[in-house]
Amino acid sequence: MSRSRARKSKPYHHGDLAPALLAAAEQLIEDRGVEGFTLREAARRAGVSHAAPAHHFGDANGLLTELAAVGFDRLTAAQREAITGVTDPTQRVVEMGLSYVGFALDHPAQFRLMFSSGRIERTSDRLRIAGRAAFQIFLETFAAARGVVVEPLTPHEAGRDPVVLRQWAQVHGLATLAIEGQLGPTIGPGRKRLIESARAVLEAALKALPTRKESESRRAAL
Amino acid sequence: MSRSRARKSKPYHHGDLAPALLAAAEQLIEDRGVEGFTLREAARRAGVSHAAPAHHFGDANGLLTELAAVGFDRLTAAQREAITGVTDPTQRVVEMGLSYVGFALDHPAQFRLMFSSGRIERTSDRLRIAGRAAFQIFLETFAAARGVVVEPLTPHEAGRDPVVLRQWAQVHGLATLAIEGQLGPTIGPGRKRLIESARAVLEAALKALPTRKESESRRAAL
DNA sequence: TCCTTGATCTAGACATTGAAAAGATGGATA
DNA sequence: TATCCATCTTTTCAATGTCTAGATCAAGGA
Numbered sequence: 001m002s003r004s005r006a007r008k009s010k011p012y013h014h015g016d017l018a019p020a021l022l023a024a025a026e027q028l029i030e031d032r033g034v035e036g037f038t039l040r041e042a043a044r045r046a047g048v049s050h051a052a053p054a055h056h057f058g059d060a061n062g063l064l065t066e067l068a069a070v071g072f073d074r075l076t077a078a079q080r081e082a083i084t085g086v087t088d089p090t091q092r093v094v095e096m097g098l099s100y101v102g103f104a105l106d107h108p109a110q111f112r113l114m115f116s117s118g119r120i121e122r123t124s125d126r127l128r129i130a131g132r133a134a135f136q137i138f139l140e141t142f143a144a145a146r147g148v149v150v151e152p153l154t155p156h157e158a159g160r161d162p163v164v165l166r167q168w169a170q171v172h173g174l175a176t177l178a179i180e181g182q183l184g185p186t187i188g189p190g191r192k193r194l195i196e197s198a199r200a201v202l203e204a205a206l207k208a209l210p211t212r213k214e215s216e217s218r219r220a221a222l
Numbered sequence: 223m224s225r226s227r228a229r230k231s232k233p234y235h236h237g238d239l240a241p242a243l244l245a246a247a248e249q250l251i252e253d254r255g256v257e258g259f260t261l262r263e264a265a266r267r268a269g270v271s272h273a274a275p276a277h278h279f280g281d282a283n284g285l286l287t288e289l290a291a292v293g294f295d296r297l298t299a300a301q302r303e304a305i306t307g308v309t310d311p312t313q314r315v316v317e318m319g320l321s322y323v324g325f326a327l328d329h330p331a332q333f334r335l336m337f338s339s340g341r342i343e344r345t346s347d348r349l350r351i352a353g354r355a356a357f358q359i360f361l362e363t364f365a366a367a368r369g370v371v372v373e374p375l376t377p378h379e380a381g382r383d384p385v386v387l388r389q390w391a392q393v394h395g396l397a398t399l400a401i402e403g404q405l406g407p408t409i410g411p412g413r414k415r416l417i418e419s420a421r422a423v424l425e426a427a428l429k430a431l432p433t434r435k436e437s438e439s440r441r442a443a444l
Numbered sequence: 445t446c447c448t449t450g451a452t453c454t455a456g457a458c459a460t461t462g463a464a465a466a467g468a469t470g471g472a473t474a
Numbered sequence: 475t476a477t478c479c480a481t482c483t484t485t486t487c488a489a490t491g492t493c494t495a496g497a498t499c500a501a502g503g504a
Contacts, residue, residue, distance in 0.1 A: 013452055013499065033340035035257075040490065049454045051492080056452090060491065115402055116338040118255035122403065156406040159399070160415075162422040166392060169423065173395025177381070180337055181344065184378040193382075200384040201391065208430050233470090239481080261462065271483050273463085278481090282462065 029109040065120040071110040072130035089145040104175035251331040287342040293332040294352035311367040319393040326397035
């Protein structure tokens, strides 16, 4: 009974709507910013009616919250990948930080959605768990560079250690300043220059860190 | 002709609407967040019709842009006041940074409006000039602590100096992490604890700063 | 085979929003 | 006094988020 409609008419059921809506929403906030997001436009881009998203995400904030959680998943993966193959504990922290900044530069709208948007439900378990995972990698990698062990901590707790807090604030500050446009262009050659600046900052920060040895090899990379 | 209406009926002309609208808008974003702002609600709180704001600010973004500019004016004043009476150049940088973080804690919605909102017109001259003034104080005060002189620079230019960039990122990162709720409560005793943590971070940062001596006293605090 | 169930999606309605247009008000100025 | 014009209101319109009722369709049971 569905022989003639297979070609042209679109099926009543999308079949894979949730991921399609997330992809549409991601493209949308990239195009028009987080503030330019509308649920109806996202539905439009996914080719469904304006009421369809409700069945998968509840309301508009639900969709954005899931999109933010996906962002944390990506950030976690990016950080993990950035340190694979890097053996020097200090260098691992640098690479991880640069992947953090790089993620912000590559996905500025999603980054802002994740960290500085009032449109997501921060109490969501899905979101909190995804956020914790990203933070946990930072914490473990940084602890290894300091030569200390650390049990799983919440960000709130970890923020009480000035050394952790300082490193965290540095990286997060670099990322936010960059995507806010305070540091100049973030695409093309501007992006490369920003990463170089971030590398200089992070290496300077790490050089003064461990109590044991201070390698004097300064690669300001230029 | 305006004798009997003086008591109860409100006058047709507000008389001082622009500041009243700004005050209403400020209260509104404090109550409901930047995303909860609506032009009509701001007008409602100011006691005028929903079309009145247009005559003073153009559109909704115009009002918010002015509110952000006022925020930069306040931040500038706060930074200026924080360093008055403080003679030690290094301590001036610490106090200035704490006033920056303190401003964010006291006006989180306005701070987010100023730095991480897509709803303001960043090309506005009024906004840019106000933003530059706040940045200029930071730059001059920090340069004095380093023992260098610095001619007026745009943030873009200043961001190329890793030492400046690092200090800037630290302070901005502390402020943003705090108001994003990543560091725990920001009011009551939480606020005091946050300021203490920020002080520890900034003093550690400044201790390692000048090229002259490197005191090895590491106060990891706790 | 039929038909029932539940998940998925559409269509329509409603209150709210930002903006534009046209008119009302009243202080300032000549 | 008469005119001007900045200020403010009223009306209107398209767009938005959410709700409700109904349409579609696959899968499983009688």
